[in-house]
Amino acid sequence: MSIDTSVRSLASVQLREEILYYCRESVRCGLNFNTQGNISVRITADDGTEAIVITPSDVRYDVLRPEDMLVVAMDGTVLEGDLLPSTELPVHLAHYRRRPDARAIVHTESTFVNVLGVLGKQIDPVLLNMVLYAKGTIPVMPFEFSTNADFGRRSAELMGDAVNAVVWANHGLLAVGVSLKLAFKVAVAVEENAEVLHHATLSGGVPNVLAYDRIEIPEGARLP
Ligand SMILES: [Zn+2]
Known part of the structure; x- marks a missing residue:
């Protein structure tokens, strides 16, 4: 399909291209392999109706095109x-319902998130980026298939309001943000943090865990 410019799409070409950019960036950054992962963005029409733009299922990122993105109503x-x-569409929708502030979702299957996930270990923030973007300790959903709305509701409930990500054990991470740029930064920050936390723990020392509400933020500092 090519974009029919005579019919106005609910999703701009610019947004479709941004999603495509972050899909490819997720592979370049080592957050996804092959066709893994997915991305969606919440959009609001002029009349206030909400919908999401989401990546298709099982399409190689190197051949994925802006016009391949789907626009889906909040009822699916x-x-x-x-x-x-994406097969995880019902899970994305459940997270958007639970978190009205979430404007974008990035799902990744990165290595060190999964190292901690298969051990059932929550991911404590030990790096500044992690505490700034993800906001706190990331909880872990026990393993199960992630393609139905009930899983999505429980995943969103476990994430809650205080943090911006949840680990799915034996699978990967779901990150939310007030923009796609920020949701992606959450996914990057959690993976980097998971790698450092894993190595720090292996060293036998006790990592210094940061707490968002206890870090002193200098006056004038620009926060995400
Ligand atoms: Zn996945």
């Missing part, structure tokens, strides 16, 4: 797009 109805949406 596909409004635009010829391909199948």
Whole structure:
């Protein structure tokens, strides 16, 4: 399908290209392999109706095109797009319902998140970036298939309001943000933090865990 410019899409070409950019960036940054992971962004129409733009299922990122993104209503109805949406569509929708502040979701399957996830270990913030972007300790959902709305509701409930990510054991991470740029930064920060935390723990020492509400933020500092 090519974008029919005579019909105005609910999702701008710019947004579709931004999603594509972060899909490819997730592989470049080592957060995803092959066709793993998915991304969505919440959009609001002029009349206030909300929908999401989400990546299709099982399409190689090097051949993925802006017009391949799907626009899906909050009830799961596909409004635009010829391909199948990501299998985790119901989970994305559940997270958007639970967190009205979330404007974007990035799902990744990065290595060190999964190292801690398979051990059932929550990810404590030990790096500044992690505490600034993810806001706190990331909880772990026990393993199960992640393709239904009930899993999504429990995943969103476990994440709660205080932090911006949740680990799915034996699978990966779901990160939210007030923009796609910020949701992506959460995913990067959690993976980097997980790697450092893993190595620090292996060294036998006790890592210094940071708490968002206890770090002293200098006056004038620009926070995400
Ligand atoms: Zn996945």
